[in-house]
Amino acid sequence: MRSQEASRRGEADATSGSRRTGVVRAGARLIDVDGARVGRRARWTSGRTRWLLGLAAVLGLAGCQAVHPTVSELRTVPGASAIYPTSVAVHGVTATEGRHTLFDSSPSMLLATYCTTDGEMDVVSWFATSLESEGWQSVPNPPGSSTSDVARTVEWRRGDRRFTVQVLTPVYVGRLDPALARRCSTAYRTVAQ
Numbered sequence: 362m363r364s365q366e367a368s369r370r371g372e373a374d375a376t377s378g379s380r381r382t383g384v385v386r387a388g389a390r391l392i393d394v395d396g397a398r399v400g401r402r403a404r405w406t407s408g409r410t411r412w413l414l415g416l417a418a419v420l421g422l423a424g425c426q427a428v429h430p431t432v433s434e435l436r437t438v439p440g441a442s443a444i445y446p447t448s449v450a451v452h453g454v455t456a457t458e459g460r461h462t463l464f465d466s467s468p469s470m471l472l473a474t475y476c477t478t479d480g481e482m483d484v485v486s487w488f489a490t491s492l493e494s495e496g497w498q499s500v501p502n503p504p505g506s507s508t509s510d511v512a513r514t515v516e517w518r519r520g521d522r523r524f525t526v527q528v529l530t531p532v533y534v535g536r537l538d539p540a541l542a543r544r545c546s547t548a549y550r551t552v553a554q
Contacts, residue, residue: 440495
C-alpha cells in the first residue's frame with residue numbers, strides 16, 4: 362500500500378529502487394501526479410476545444426457583417442417605394458435595417474399602410490402595371506395570402522428583392538382609426554424588402 366502511494370506521488374519505490382515518472386494510470390485515463398490529465402484524451406480534448414473556439418469566432422464574425430440590402434440601398438430600387446396615386450398614409454413609411462446574428466436573420470424593410478377611396482381591383486392593377494414596368498415579376502400565390510387582418514396578398518420580385526401589397530380587411534382598418542374606416546374603400550400595406 363505504501364509503495365502504491367509513493368509511486369503516485371513520484372517518490373522512490375522501496376522495492377525497485379527506481380523513481381516513477383509522476384504519471385499513473387487510473388482506469389482509461391493517465392493522470393499526472395498534480396492531477397492534470399495527460400496522454401491521448403487530453404490532446405483530443407484540447408484539440409476539440411480549439412476547434413470549437415475557432416468555430417465560435419467564425420460564427421461570431423459572420424454576425425457582424427452588414428445585411429444587404431440596407432434601407433438606403435432598398436430605397437434606390439426602382440418601384441420599391443411605389444404608392445397608389447390617390448392614397449393617404451395611415452401610418453407613414455417605416456424603415457427597418459436588417460439584422461444578421463447567429464440565431465436570427467431579418468432583411469431590411471420599407472413598410473407603410475395607406476388608404477384610398479378607389480376599389481381594391483384598381484389598386485392591385487395599378488401596382489401590377491407600375492411594378493412590372495420597372496422590371497418586377499408577379500409571384501403567384503405568395504405565402505401568407507390572408508389572415509384576420511389581411512384580405513389578400515399580392516407580391517412581385519425583382520432579383521432577390523420583394524414587394525408585397527397586403528389588402529387589409531375593413532375590421533383591421535376600423536381598429537386603426539374608426540373615422541378613417543368610414544371613408545376608406547381600400548386600405549393596403551406595402552412591404553419592400
